Amino acid sequence: MAETPSLITTDLAFDADGVQHGVLRLPHSHDRSAYGFVPIPLTVARHGEGPTVLLTGGVHGDEYEGPIALIRLIRELRLDDLHGRLIIIPMLNVPAVHGATRTSPIDRINLNRTFPGDRNGTPTEMIADYAERVLLPLADYAFDFHAGGSSLDYLPTLFALPPRTPDERQRTEALVAAFAPPRVLYMEALENDRLMSAAARRHGVPFLTGEFGGGATVNREGLAVLERGLAGLLDALGVLRRTTPRGPAGPVRRLAAAGRHYLYAPRPGLFEPRFSLGDEVKTGQLAGFIHDIIQPWLEPVPVTWGADGLVLCVRTFALVEAGDCLGHLGADMA
Ligand SMILES: [Zn+2]
Structure with a gap:
């Protein structure tokens, strides 16, 4: 962690064995709550030897397949099946989830356009700073799930950063194969340094994201693609034995934008x-x-x-x- 700790705190211990449910405490002092905080639900599960996987949804508050898939993962998690550590935050920008909005209703900032964030900034900037300086350095892999939100609708599609080296290409393709989506988009826009994808790259953390529906609703096909893909990823990484059926094994269509x-x-x-x-x-x-x-x-x-x-x-x-x-x-x- 950098020399000045984040102002976001938690009672959970990232290094402790077992399953812990709790919150990140995002300080938010305002007219009706002088000493208050916004609770951001968090689960940390650690058991045995294995990598740390950071799983996030709700970076935008009007995208629902990611939060639902991660909430179900939390509820169905059995510690004996785990080999490594999962850090699961289904609704990273929880004020935006409460508002059903892309940007936070507190400061109107888009979390996925404000990395690396600011320790002393607005609530959304503080979340980005926490992800950049605390969460990503803990992670060996990070997967962040999106949808089109209120203004866009998507065919369910896994997204990856365009690889820059043969090594990156090999690692990315292995993760894509484990997810086995109907299609993957290698998206140049993910290199924008204000995005979580670029933050993960700054920390050398392999990262996948994706758009699994949109229109501020729940796309059932997209949710199924996401849940099967996430199970495949965690299985392939050796972190969590697959408990859900494999999806239809079709070819992955590889796209660029x-x-x-x-x-x-x-x-x-x-x-x-x-x-x-x-x-x-x-x-x-x-x-x-x-x-x-x-x-x-x-x-x-x-x-x-x-x-x-x-x-x-x-x-x-x-x-x-x-x-x-x-x-x-x-x-x-x-
Ligand atoms: Zn989004």
Whole structure:
């Protein structure tokens, strides 16, 4: 840990054997609670020899497959099956979960855009600092589960950082094979240094994330993909013997996404998509129209795809501002 300890504390001992349930105490002094804290539920389980795996969900408060999968893992955890240590935080930004919002209602900050955080910052910045300086240094592996939230809907997809070296490629591909998702996206945007993915890379911790649904609801297929994949990962790492059935063993479709794969609104209005999740599209293909709501008699503005690929993501809200993401593709890797 760095020389100045985090202001977030816990009564749990990360080094103790056994299963401990408790909370991280996030200090939050405000008008109705002068000396109060926000409790962030935490489970630490340690037994036998093996790696430490950090599991997080609820980094965004309107994404639910990750929290539900991790809550179930906590409840069904049997210590005798464990070889190593699990640090499980199903709702890392719990104020955002209470608000059903992407950003925290306390400070309006997006936890996954504020790494490495700030010990003396706002509550969300303090959580990022704690993850960066306390949690990730404890971890041998870190897996953080997302969905599209209120504004996006996703085909359930595992996400990985694009590997930079043959070693990283080999390690990543082994984890992907253990998860056995229907598809994996190697996403350049995960290299953004404000994201938890980049924080994990700073600490040399192998990291996977993923989008398992969206629209602030629970995608049943996505939840099943996530639960089977998580069981496969923990089994392959030797941390937790698999207790759930293996998923259908299909080929993993390997995809990449960079700038040209994203579709943005050029102007405000009502977006009428001409595609669905899972469509295969071509460069120049019509993606939809934006209807003007100030002068609705004007011709709608067409938007077109800038690349070939599989539609992985679509915007949920029809009302758009200029610059809103309308969806994105994944392109098959060679
Ligand atoms: Zn998210």
